[in-house]
Amino acid sequence: MLRYQPGDSLAHRLDPRTKLCFQLAFAAVAFAYTSPRGLLAVGTLGLLALAAADTNPLRVVWSYRFVMPFLLAAPAVAMLTLGPPWLVPAAAVDPALASVRNLLVIAVGGGYIRTTSVTDSRAAIQRTVPGRPGQFLGLGIELVARFLPVLRRDLLAMRDAEAARLGTDRPLGERMSTLAAVGLNRAFRRADRLSAAMQARCLSWNPTLPPLGFGWVDYPIVGLSLLLFGAAAAQVVGLAPSF
Numbered sequence: 001m002l003r004y005q006p007g008d009s010l011a012h013r014l015d016p017r018t019k020l021c022f023q024l025a026f027a028a029v030a031f032a033y034t035s036p037r038g039l040l041a042v043g044t045l046g047l048l049a050l051a052a053a054d055t056n057p058l059r060v061v062w063s064y065r066f067v068m069p070f071l072l073a074a075p076a077v078a079m080l081t082l083g084p085p086w087l088v089p090a091a092a093v094d095p096a097l098a099s100v101r102n103l104l105v106i107a108v109g110g111g112y113i114r115t116t117s118v119t120d121s122r123a124a125i126q127r128t129v130p131g132r133p134g135q136f137l138g139l140g141i142e143l144v145a146r147f148l149p150v151l152r153r154d155l156l157a158m159r160d161a162e163a164a165r166l167g168t169d170r171p172l173g174e175r176m177s178t179l180a181a182v183g184l185n186r187a188f189r190r191a192d193r194l195s196a197a198m199q200a201r202c203l204s205w206n207p208t209l210p211p212l213g214f215g216w217v218d219y220p221i222v223g224l225s226l227l228l229f230g231a232a233a234a235q236v237v238g239l240a241p242s243f
Contacts, residue, residue: 012054021222049111122139
């Protein structure tokens, strides 16, 4: 599972607001330019972004391997028909391009996760969205980012414990129902303990956040993001040439 790792790459030196802006701009052009050549250009930009984040693309794909069956299933299902000829390969082209587009957006998001701490992400959101809505969003994102890895470790521990007790010999449906029930119980207990801990520590809606500031490396990336937004808008309104 991808997580934040300190480093000295270009993406590590960027302000988190700059990285969020680039994320949105990259997603915009990925969904605007849907042709094979357009996705090839977007994919090249995505690889450059991962290189700037010192992130291995294969590691990102492996971290999100649970999404891959859905991305691969979409083109396969689209080819199926209810009558002769039963398979229409041409029908899989658009779903395959959509799967590639989604994979590119997910991969670039992995670069953001690896180079941005949870606290910096919260600070970026609270200083971008004013008032209580920004505080609510920042706190929610921080809690989710810190809570999900704990739940994942709990599920893995329960799976290993079941395997140690020869649970793998039981039917798949029974194993899944047992794991789901125990996992939900553990999640609710974790949530209750988290709530008590937050109250005991006098949770603040406006804590002291790390300082943020734009440096010289941020301005070219912000300019690139604005160009990407402009290219996506031009494509949507039909002003950009076919690509």
